[in-house]
Amino acid sequence: MPGFAATNNTVSGVAAQVDGVFLFITLVGLFFFVLTQGFLIYFALRYRRKKREEPAETPYITGSHWLETLWVVIPSLVVLAIFIYGYLVYRTIRTPPADAVEIQVTARQWLYQFTYPDGRTAVNEVRVEVGRPVKFLMKSADVIHGLYLPDFRVKMDILPGSYTYLWVQPEQVGKYEIYCTEYCGTGHSVMRAVMIVMNHEDYGRWVKQEEKPETLSLTKKGEKLTENSGCLACHSLDGTARVGPTLKGLFGKKVALADGKSVVADETYIRESILEPNAKLVQGFPPVMPTFQGVLKDEDITAIIAYIKTVK
Amino acid sequence: MSGTESHGGETPAQALATAKLGIWTFLATEVLLFGGLFTCYIVFRLKYPELFYTEHLKLNRPLGLVNTVVLITSSLTMALGIAAMKQGLRRRATACISLTILLACGFLGVKYVEWSEDFSHGLYPGTNLFFSLYFMMTGLHGIHVVAGICALCWVLVLARRGRFSPEYSTPVEITGLYWHFVDLVWIYLFPLLYLVG
Amino acid sequence: MPDDIAPSPPADRGYLTEKGFLSWACTLDHKRIGLLYLGTTLLFFLVGGVFALLLRMKLMYPGEELFSNKAYNVFFTLHGIMMIFLFIIPAIPSALGNFLIPLMIGARDVAFPRLNIFSYWIFLAGIIVILASLASPLDTGWTFYTPYSATTGAAVTVLSFGIFLVGMSSILTGLNFIVTIHRLRAPGLTWFRLPLFIWSMYATSIIQVLATPVVGITFLLLAAERIFGVGFFDPAKGGDPLLFQHFFWFYSHPVVYVMILPAMGIVSEILPVFARKPIFGYKGIAYSSLAIAFIGFLVWGHHMFVSGMSDVAGIIFSFLTFFVAVPTGVKVFNWIATLYRGSISLDAPMLYSLTFIFLFIIGGLTGPFLGALATNVHLHDTYFVVAHFHYTMMGGTVIGLFAGLHYWFPKMFGRMYSERRALTAWLLIFFGFNITFFSMFILGVQGMPRRWAEYPERFQPLHIASTAGSWFLALGTVLMFWNLFRSLFRGGPAQPDPWGSKTLEWRTGSPPPTHNFAEIPTVTEWPYGFGKKEKERE
Amino acid sequence: MLNTSSTKAYRTYILVWLALLVLTVVTWLVSYVHLGMLNVTVAMLIASMKALLVALFFMHLRYENRLLWAFAIIPLGFLTLIIGGTLADVLLRD
Numbered sequence A: 001m002p003g004f005a006a007t008n009n010t011v012s013g014v015a016a017q018v019d020g021v022f023l024f025i026t027l028v029g030l031f032f033f034v035l036t037q038g039f040l041i042y043f044a045l046r047y048r049r050k051k052r053e054e055p056a057e058t059p060y061i062t063g064s065h066w067l068e069t070l071w072v073v074i075p076s077l078v079v080l081a082i083f084i085y086g087y088l089v090y091r092t093i094r095t096p097p098a099d100a101v102e103i104q105v106t107a108r109q110w111l112y113q114f115t116y117p118d119g120r121t122a123v124n125e126v127r128v129e130v131g132r133p134v135k136f137l138m139k140s141a142d143v144i145h146g147l148y149l150p151d152f153r154v155k156m157d158i159l160p161g162s163y164t165y166l167w168v169q170p171e172q173v174g175k176y177e178i179y180c181t182e183y184c185g186t187g188h189s190v191m192r193a194v195m196i197v198m199n200h201e202d203y204g205r206w207v208k209q210e211e212k213p214e215t216l217s218l219t220k221k222g223e224k225l226t227e228n229s230g231c232l233a234c235h236s237l238d239g240t241a242r243v244g245p246t247l248k249g250l251f252g253k254k255v256a257l258a259d260g261k262s263v264v265a266d267e268t269y270i271r272e273s274i275l276e277p278n279a280k281l282v283q284g285f286p287p288v289m290p291t292f293q294g295v296l297k298d299e300d301i302t303a304i305i306a307y308i309k310t311v312k
Numbered sequence B: 001m002s003g004t005e006s007h008g009g010e011t012p013a014q015a016l017a018t019a020k021l022g023i024w025t026f027l028a029t030e031v032l033l034f035g036g037l038f039t040c041y042i043v044f045r046l047k048y049p050e051l052f053y054t055e056h057l058k059l060n061r062p063l064g065l066v067n068t069v070v071l072i073t074s075s076l077t078m079a080l081g082i083a084a085m086k087q088g089l090r091r092r093a094t095a096c097i098s099l100t101i102l103l104a105c106g107f108l109g110v111k112y113v114e115w116s117e118d119f120s121h122g123l124y125p126g127t128n129l130f131f132s133l134y135f136m137m138t139g140l141h142g143i144h145v146v147a148g149i150c151a152l153c154w155v156l157v158l159a160r161r162g163r164f165s166p167e168y169s170t171p172v173e174i175t176g177l178y179w180h181f182v183d184l185v186w187i188y189l190f191p192l193l194y195l196v197g
Numbered sequence C: 001m002p003d004d005i006a007p008s009p010p011a012d013r014g015y016l017t018e019k020g021f022l023s024w025a026c027t028l029d030h031k032r033i034g035l036l037y038l039g040t041t042l043l044f045f046l047v048g049g050v051f052a053l054l055l056r057m058k059l060m061y062p063g064e065e066l067f068s069n070k071a072y073n074v075f076f077t078l079h080g081i082m083m084i085f086l087f088i089i090p091a092i093p094s095a096l097g098n099f100l101i102p103l104m105i106g107a108r109d110v111a112f113p114r115l116n117i118f119s120y121w122i123f124l125a126g127i128i129v130i131l132a133s134l135a136s137p138l139d140t141g142w143t144f145y146t147p148y149s150a151t152t153g154a155a156v157t158v159l160s161f162g163i164f165l166v167g168m169s170s171i172l173t174g175l176n177f178i179v180t181i182h183r184l185r186a187p188g189l190t191w192f193r194l195p196l197f198i199w200s201m202y203a204t205s206i207i208q209v210l211a212t213p214v215v216g217i218t219f220l221l222l223a224a225e226r227i228f229g230v231g232f233f234d235p236a237k238g239g240d241p242l243l244f245q246h247f248f249w250f251y252s253h254p255v256v257y258v259m260i261l262p263a264m265g266i267v268s269e270i271l272p273v274f275a276r277k278p279i280f281g282y283k284g285i286a287y288s289s290l291a292i293a294f295i296g297f298l299v300w301g302h303h304m305f306v307s308g309m310s311d312v313a314g315i316i317f318s319f320l321t322f323f324v325a326v327p328t329g330v331k332v333f334n335w336i337a338t339l340y341r342g343s344i345s346l347d348a349p350m351l352y353s354l355t356f357i358f359l360f361i362i363g364g365l366t367g368p369f370l371g372a373l374a375t376n377v378h379l380h381d382t383y384f385v386v387a388h389f390h391y392t393m394m395g396g397t398v399i400g401l402f403a404g405l406h407y408w409f410p411k412m413f414g415r416m417y418s419e420r421r422a423l424t425a426w427l428l429i430f431f432g433f434n435i436t437f438f439s440m441f442i443l444g445v446q447g448m449p450r451r452w453a454e455y456p457e458r459f460q461p462l463h464i465a466s467t468a469g470s471w472f473l474a475l476g477t478v479l480m481f482w483n484l485f486r487s488l489f490r491g492g493p494a495q496p497d498p499w500g501s502k503t504l505e506w507r508t509g510s511p512p513p514t515h516n517f518a519e520i521p522t523v524t525e526w527p528y529g530f531g532k533k534e535k536e537r538e
Numbered sequence D: 001m002l003n004t005s006s007t008k009a010y011r012t013y014i015l016v017w018l019a020l021l022v023l024t025v026v027t028w029l030v031s032y033v034h035l036g037m038l039n040v041t042v043a044m045l046i047a048s049m050k051a052l053l054v055a056l057f058f059m060h061l062r063y064e065n066r067l068l069w070a071f072a073i074i075p076l077g078f079l080t081l082i083i084g085g086t087l088a089d090v091l092l093r094d
Ligand code: HEA
Pocket: A032, A036, A074, A075, A076, A078, A079, C143, C256, C257, C259, C260, C302, C303, C304, C321, C322, C324, C325, C328, C329, C330, C332, C360, C361, C363, C364, C365, C367, C368, C370, C371, C372, C376, C379, C380, C381, C385, C388, C389, C392, C393, C396, C397
């Protein structure tokens, strides 16, 4: 944003336009700020009287029609201008180009699942091509969430029961953060994702690689999936408990369950924990883990389990 | 509601005007309290006209009609009671107020029958949006009827104790205005819920 | 301390003479009821302030340090609920309004004294119910958006009834004031001779009476949603979660003017007295209160621009939002014009009033950033909003309340406070406040979302600055209250009219007697007749 | 206000009551005739006539001053506000 922001506004045309409105209002605001505060402070000092001093004689001024009309009319015109400018840019924000790539977003506590037009899915990470407009078609599986791309100056709430949309046309290669901006419970602040903007060649290469069978080792693939599926929002790898229990040293450990029983964390248990998180609840943790049924494929879970085995 | 206390060396007529302003302000808040429910009703009826049509047929129209007549009549007896009180006809006034209370209880009785019937058909708040609205609206109205009965009983006791005169009958008039308002709300609820769904 | 005045209690304790629990709990005296509200609401300001300090502590660190994210969510919810429902909404209207309205209009009490104490009891009952809901702490934010609030395990149902009660108390108070102002004005006190505080309280009362019932029904429906599953807000049942937001903001936007209008009224009283000048544009200020109250009802949708509401509604609401700025501007300009060629003494009440204007302008001028559609999309639910509303509520209303407390303290208790300590406190508050909250504007523009317990590390430096500011702010606040509190017992006696004011409350003892006036005064002119007319000066 | 000729007052009340009953029966009968959207309009028109009768006569609005009229009408204005604002969203959402 103008002046003091950590982000720049060349990432998209819309961002630059929004910053234009921001700048305009800042200038208007600054004008009225200097005007009012200036007189306020000037008068307060200029006409000041010393403590315990008798008040000086003051004029009996009760108003002035033309002055008051002036400061009704001028602000009215100014705010009208702000409204119109804000509205014009808003129209751009709300009108996606017809050729935009449509990416479906399903939000749930506390992750985003992206579905590409060809059916591939990814969690908390979405890759797009530079220069190609993208339209996110969004709905929520539980409560209201938000999707906010601060660098692009756009955000939209994600509702259960109906679709909302948001579009961007990234002009710069890079990694951009996505934040959840509608309060959605305990994990609200860890509900983040990234949008990776790639150039044409890289994007093509990535699509190909995704289509080809995995060349990575099973544990490497598992590591990648654990990172990208949002597990780390709730589970640590270093032994601290976050929203959920740590994954460190989990495999083979005896886990105390909420119903007083206990269970050894083997492949079956971990698979079940991922597909039906509420079937066996770990003692001391709330039943908030989302199911990954339909999000992670069978072989993905196998890879994750293989990876969890290595986190010691 | 109970804002009938006035003071400050006013004449009874001034005190009455003050109390009236108070109760009308209170009724203004009531309009907006019910207003939330009416807004829900309009929104959902525009969204799901068929649901409202099919579901409203499940209500007991004759009982709704009876209740409308009962409530309108209770408004009449209330108005007559106030007029009588202003003439100093205490016996007639207390009779009218008692009748009003009786009719109000009758209204609640009929509501009780209706609701039990609904429950026995498995219709609850939460069954669908129409019945949620039906129960919330008639429920909130019912609470107002109960409050009205309490106020009327209090007025009746005061009347029996001879607290009122042609010059001073402020509590009776105030309660009357509240009671007519309760009637007014029903005048809209009846067609909205029973007749046009 | 040189400033300290020997503890010699005022000879006549006025309405404070009678002692004992019942003489307070069952009092019908509007002044005592006002003090009851004042004590209760200030208590919740302090408790809410302690929660704020906890929030700020946690936000020094980007990770899950100090306490859990869940606890953070509970703390900001409680901070919001206490500050809004238990402090700021009742603080000026119910406390100062109750104390001052009858005195200022030359009446012996409000129109319905019993209703008045009754609404205080309801308020207490509401508080108790709200506190009972702490058994299962709330984590919804003060906005209670469905479906989260309808499904969370926290005690939202209990809380709903608490809010309903508190709301009812607010309604009854507003009702009482409307009728009082209409019916009990002293002889000769025509509408255009009314003090501007009365005008602002009249406008406030209208909002309380017409908007609060809607929040009442909203919370009843929320409770019904949780108890019966009525489904109005539940998309699975065909309901609409945005309907809740409409209802909530239909109340909660106008209510920001319930907070700010009385503070504006206070400032309009103080400025002419300390500048020894008539208020500039009396009618403009009076009518703008009504205009703000009315336009305030038309703009609630500006909280919902990115909620999925229809674009047309968004455009309408954005358009209307801007027109609140016009009557507000009239007030600001008129206040500043009042200072012109005055003879200004910067005593504590005046200093706080000028600070109110200074900070409120910043808070107000950031409103158009949020009201403009394009920028709102970027700024919504970021710290920009948090900064905006703290500048208006803390910098505006609370500072206005402080101004009022210093101004009417001698009238309320018949004692003076230490001016020097009041100025030290002001210094700490002023700088602490700006450090705390100005950083938040920058954070917001950079994209820091609100209600976030953890955040990306790049935001940390500004958060640390903000937290450091909050400590100065807390220190100043505590010092200010300490100054007033100890003056309750040790302050020197106050004159009936220590500031040379002309409104009616100064025409009776300090503290006033139980029935306010020995004889009801007759009013012959407006209360701002300071200064000399040109022809008289010759 | 109602003055001494209160037999006339009683008569007015009873006439109003009769009118209310008649209107109730009419709205009841009309509801069996299928008029499409008109059904709602007719029902609301009749309800408003009834409401007006109650307000004017039973609630004495007819005999009250302008201030009280304002207090009675203003809340209705705000009721239309909340309904209108909400509909501006709900009806026009895509
Ligand atoms: C006392 C409380 C108070 C006050 C007075 C205001 C005043 C205003 N507010 Fe604020 N607001 C809040 C409390 C308040 N607000 C709160 C609590 C929230 C957040 C709720 C939540 O989500 O938790 C909020 C949120 C909020 C939003 C929603 C943000 C979002 O979540 O997306 C918006 C959007 O339009 C907004 C706008 C305004 C405007 C236009 C004014 C105007 O009234 C301001 C008018 C004043 C001026 C403009 C300054 C003086 C005028 C001049 C000097 C004249 C010249 C000026 C011009 C020509 C512009 N506010």
